[in-house]
Amino acid sequence: MSVGIRHDDLRRRNRAMVIAAVRRTGQPSRTEIAATTGLSHSTISAISSDLIAEGYLVQDKGGETPSLKRGRPQVALTLNPDAATIIVAGLSLNFLSAAIVDYTGSVVAEQRRKPCTATLSQADLVGELIATIRQLMAGQAGARRPLRIILSVQGTTDAGARTMLWSPITPHLDIPFADVLEREFAIPATVENDCNMMAVALRWRDPQRYRDNFIAILLSHGIGMGLVLKGELFTGTRSSGGEFGHMTHQPDGALCRCGQRGCVEAYAGNYAIWRNARRNPEDSAPQDGIEEADMRALAARARAADGPEREAYRQAGSAIGFGLGSLFALIDPAPVAFVGGGAAAFDILEPDIRAAIARTAGGRHSDAISFDTVSDELPLIRQGCTMRALTFVDQEIFASGTASAQGESIGKDVA
Amino acid sequence: MSVGIRHDDLRRRNRAMVIAAVRRTGQPSRTEIAATTGLSHSTISAISSDLIAEGYLVQDKGGETPSLKRGRPQVALTLNPDAATIIVAGLSLNFLSAAIVDYTGSVVAEQRRKPCTATLSQADLVGELIATIRQLMAGQAGARRPLRIILSVQGTTDAGARTMLWSPITPHLDIPFADVLEREFAIPATVENDCNMMAVALRWRDPQRYRDNFIAILLSHGIGMGLVLKGELFTGTRSSGGEFGHMTHQPDGALCRCGQRGCVEAYAGNYAIWRNARRNPEDSAPQDGIEEADMRALAARARAADGPEREAYRQAGSAIGFGLGSLFALIDPAPVAFVGGGAAAFDILEPDIRAAIARTAGGRHSDAISFDTVSDELPLIRQGCTMRALTFVDQEIFASGTASAQGESIGKDVA
C-alpha cells in the first residue's frame, strides 16, 4: 500500500526532479526547468542554488554563444562531473569489463579481462569480478569512493536486482552478486539483465523514437528482450522477466538451450539457425562456440541462394514474428529495435517476421510497428547501466538533502 | 515526464489516502489510519475531521462492542453512503444492466434489459444504453446527480477508457461510449473491459490471495484476461490489452473468431471445444449461440468417457497451458483465477493445463502457480466496476478539497 507523503518528502522529490531535468536536457536554464517541472521560478531558484552550493550542479556561463536575444541571458546548469563516480561492470560469455564513470556519465578508467566463464567455479567467477574492480579502483587511488556498483549480466536476475538467477555463460545458479559486491567494497550494488539495460539506453539515446513504449530484442546466441511500457522498464514479478526468447512458438517443437521445446529461441537463436542450416534434427543438442564470423558467412549464403541457410532464416523470422504477435496481443504493438550480431541479418529476417505478425491477432494495428537495428550491443549495455545507476544516485543519495556524499548507508531498498 | 509536486498536492494526496484507507479497511479508527499511512496522528485527525465536516466520512460510535480494552475507545470511521452515487452499467451479449450505487458500494436501484445486441444498429445499441440509464435515473428523481458513469463491455477498449474498439457482441467498431454518455448525461464516464474489472474485483474480494500479481482468465464463448502486476491493473499501450485468448498457440492452426488462426481461443473458447467435440474441421466457422447448458452437457460427456469430448477438453487445456507458459515467460508465474462458465469444467482442463505449463520455460517456478475458480462472472464484473469508479471518485472529486460535490468538471484526464 502506498504511504502518505510527508512534508520533507516534498523537497526531496523536487530536488530529484531538478537533477533529473538537468540530466535529461543536458544544460537547461532555471527558466527551462521551471517550465518542464511546473514548479515556480522561486522554487527552482532555491533548489538549484542549494544544489550548486552542495557541489552537484555547476553554472555554465556560456561565454561562447552571443545569445542573440535581448534580456538577461539564461545561465546553463550542468552536472558537476566531480560530484560522484560509479562503477559499471559487465559480464558476458568469456568477457568481463569494469569502468569508473563520473557523474556526467563519462568513462574515467576501464579494465577488461577474458576469463573462461563456462569452466570457472562460482568462487573463481566472483573472484575474477572482484579482482577486476579492485584493480580498477587501485588505479584511482586518491579519488573519492564510488557511490554505486552496477553489474550487467547475460541472464536472468531476481526482481530486486540482487542475484543472477541463471545465465548461459556459467553452469552455476543463483549467484548473489549484489550481496558479494556490497560485502567486498561496502558500496551499494545491483545486478541487472543486459537486455533491460539496452532498453534503458535506447531511451536515453533517442527519446523521440523510444519514449513510452518500445521493445529491444537481442539477437545473438540466445534471444533476449528489454521492454519499456508506459515509460517504465518492465520486469517480471520475481525475476528480470521479459523472456521473449522462451515464449513457446511451437508446442513440443525444437529443442531449446533451456531444456524445453519449441521456444522462440530454439528457432531464432544463432545455434538454432545454425542447426537448421546444417539440417541437423530439431532435437539435436544446441551447439556452443558458434562465432559471429560463422553467422556472417551463413547469412551471406542465405542471401546468395535459396538453400537450407535461407530456409533456416525463414524459420527464425517466422518464430520471431509469431512471438511478437503474441506479445502484441498482450501489450499492443510497439516499435522494436533489434540489437546484436543477429541484427546484421535483419534484411533476411524481416519479410518473414512481418508475414508472421500479419497472421496473428496482435498484428492488427501494424502501423505502430516499426523496426530498427543496432548491431553492437556492448556500448548500449554500458550506457544503459550508466544511466540507470546515475539515476539511482540522483534519487537516493543526492535528493535526500543532508546525505553525506560518502554513501554510508548500504540500504536494502535498492529496487 | 513526471511533474513537480506542489504544496497543495500534498493535502490532496493525503486526503485521498485517508479515504482509500477507510474504503479498504471498512471502519478503521484514526489511530489505525495513522499507522497504515505513516502520517502523524495530528495530520490524520485534521484530515478526518475535515472529511467528516464535508460529509464524506461519518463516525461510527460503535456502541455494540464493549471494547474490552482499557483506555479511550477507538472511534470507527466509515464512508457516508449519501456522500455520492455512481452509475454502474454492463453490456454483454444480449444483456444490458445499469445500477445506481451509493458511496459505500451498495446497489440503490437497478434496471435490466435484453436487447438483441448482435443485430442492433450502432445508434440503437447506444440508444438502448442511454434509455436504460435514463429510466434508472427517473426512478430516483429527487436524488443527487451521480458523479460518474462506468460501463463494462465484453470486448477491447482504448487505453483511455473512452471507446469500445471491438466487441464480439456487435459488428460495429469504435463506439465512443464514454463521449456519448458524457454528452447525454453531463457526467464523467469511462468504458472498461469486463475482464479487467474482474481482476479489480478479485483484489477487493480477497486481498490476501490476490494482492500484487495475479491473473483472471474468463473461460466463456471467448477467452479474456485481466492482469494485475505489481499491484496495478495491466493494460496495453493503446487498448485495454491483455488479449490472452489471442496469443498464438499453433501457428497457422485452428480458425479463431477473430479471423486469424491458431489463437488460444481457437482451441479453448466454448465454440472451439464444441467444434472439436463434434469433430468439425479446424477451419470451420466458429458457431454462435452455444448455450451454457450445451457446454455443461459436453463437459458431462467428457467426464463420463474418453471420447471426442474429452479430447476436445484436452486440447483446450493444452492451449491454455501453453499460453500461460508463454505469459509466465514474460511476467513470471502468478496465481490464476478461472472465471465464468468454463471454470465449471476446470476439473477436466486442469491436468492438461498443468502438463502443458510444465513443458514450457515459463513453468519453472511452478510453486507460484495456483489455480482457483469463480463460476459466475457477472457479480464480479459489477463489483470491479463499482470499486474502480468509486476509487476515481475518491481521488478526483473528494480529494481536491474545495471541489463542489456536483461533479461540474467533466475532465478529460480520466485515465
Added chain:
DNA sequence: ACTCTTTTTTTCGAAGCTCGAAAAAAAGAG
C-alpha cells in the same frame, strides 16, 4: 555614451501543511 526595454534570476513576505509535545477526552481497573 547613455537610457530604455526585455528577459532571467533572486529576494521576501504570506499561506499552507505536517510534526511533536502536551493537553483533553473517554473509557476500564482498583
Added chain:
DNA sequence: CTCTTTTTTTCGAGCTTCGAAAAAAAGAGT
C-alpha cells in the same frame, strides 16, 4: 471516586512553495 491507559485534539514550530516585486544582465535605440 481516583488512577491508569489509550485515543483524539490542540497548538506552536519548522519547512516548503508561491506570487509579487526587486535586482541583474544583457541588447536596442538615439
